[in-house]
Amino acid sequence: MPSFDISRSRFRLADEHVIVLSELASGNTAPDEFVAARKELLDCGLINGEGKLSPLLLPLMKTVLTPGVIISLEVAGRQGKMHHGLFIGDDHVVAHEAWPGTAEAEYSCVEPKMLVWKLADMVNLQQSSSGRDTAASVVETTIGTVEAGLAVLEGERPVHSADVEREAIRRALATGGGPGEPAPALLADLISELRSSWRLTSAWRAHAEGLDGTETRGIAVWDCGPLGYWLRELPTEPVPEARVTREATFRLVRVEARTVWTRITGLLPDASELRRAAGQPGTP
Incomplete structure (x- = not known):
């Protein structure tokens, strides 16, 4: 189930939720196979009945859809493989971090000046x-x-x-x-x-x-x-x-x-x- 934390501008989203949000943000209709994901987004208040995105999501989705730089982090360990990364836009930086054993990742807005620190934290340097x-x-x-x-x-x-x-x-x-x-x-x-x-x-x-x-x-x-x-x-x-x-x-x-x-x-x-x-x- 998707969720969000206003105080820290972070969101827990699965790939299906990101696909739905990307389609809606682009003015398209979400594919039929993602009906369940769309309902979950509606139930938690991240979209409304007309498919409009919550204003809370606008900086995140603008950056995800039109990044200038994409950084991908692939991690392998005893708990399996995980994928993290950063989307760097003109105005915002968005980080996404997976969690072992869960389908949802945490998406958060990062202060651009803290970008390298965020990457170092992602790899536990x-x-x-x-x-x-x-x-x-x-x-x-x-x-x-x-x-x-x-x-x-x-x-x-x-x-x-x-x-x-x-x-x-x-x-x-x-x-x-x-x-x-x-x-x-x-x-x-x-x-x-x-x-x-x-x-x-x-x-x-x-x-x-x-x-x-x-x-x-x-x-x-x-x-x-x-x-x-x-x-x-x-x-x-x-x-x-x-x-x-x-x-x-x-x-x-x-x-x-x-x-x-x-x-x-x-x-x-x-x-x-x-x-x-x-x-x-x-x-x-």
Whole structure:
């Protein structure tokens, strides 16, 4: 059931609700298969009987329908995969954040100056330097080997202890081909301590040499808790899944939290890039 919090300008909406609101905001009729979603929006007061949106929704829907920049965050962890993100418009920034096991996501308006802070919060970036040191700062193997190790975390059978899980991961890595020493033990530890792996991708319209297109940037990081943050250098983001094979090289490099912060900041286009995207004159 959709709901909203006026005091913090936030809304809980499922994909079906967003589809209905988008159609109504565009002056269209919601498709017949979304009758139930439309009734829920009506019952909670976000639309009226004529299909008009509540004024509370106008900044959110204007930004969702006509964003200048879209940032997508894909997170994978022990509770499955979730999708978060930001829509950046001319006047407003809208964040959407999923919750494990629920169909609805929270949509909220974000102060534009707090945009990077919001992204850092979405990935749970911690500045603490209390992580344990590791013997190596680079791990290189293949995607197939990593997938074999990660499959242990996704198994349905219960894990009786961390030691049992780590040993199962080591066996899976060996079956998958395994990296050279001393990486197998470290990679097993990284997978065992993995809190989440995430990919941040930004996209906006680009205009160069008279042609329209899309500019994209991305980063991928493993948050391994006490073992710190590991930037995935290979495959390089953004990369289409169709180009990723089990034999492709997979490389992790340990980085500090400040490096992750810098890379997140670097995903955002600067003012000149946005002017060029809009076809406006500016500094070349």
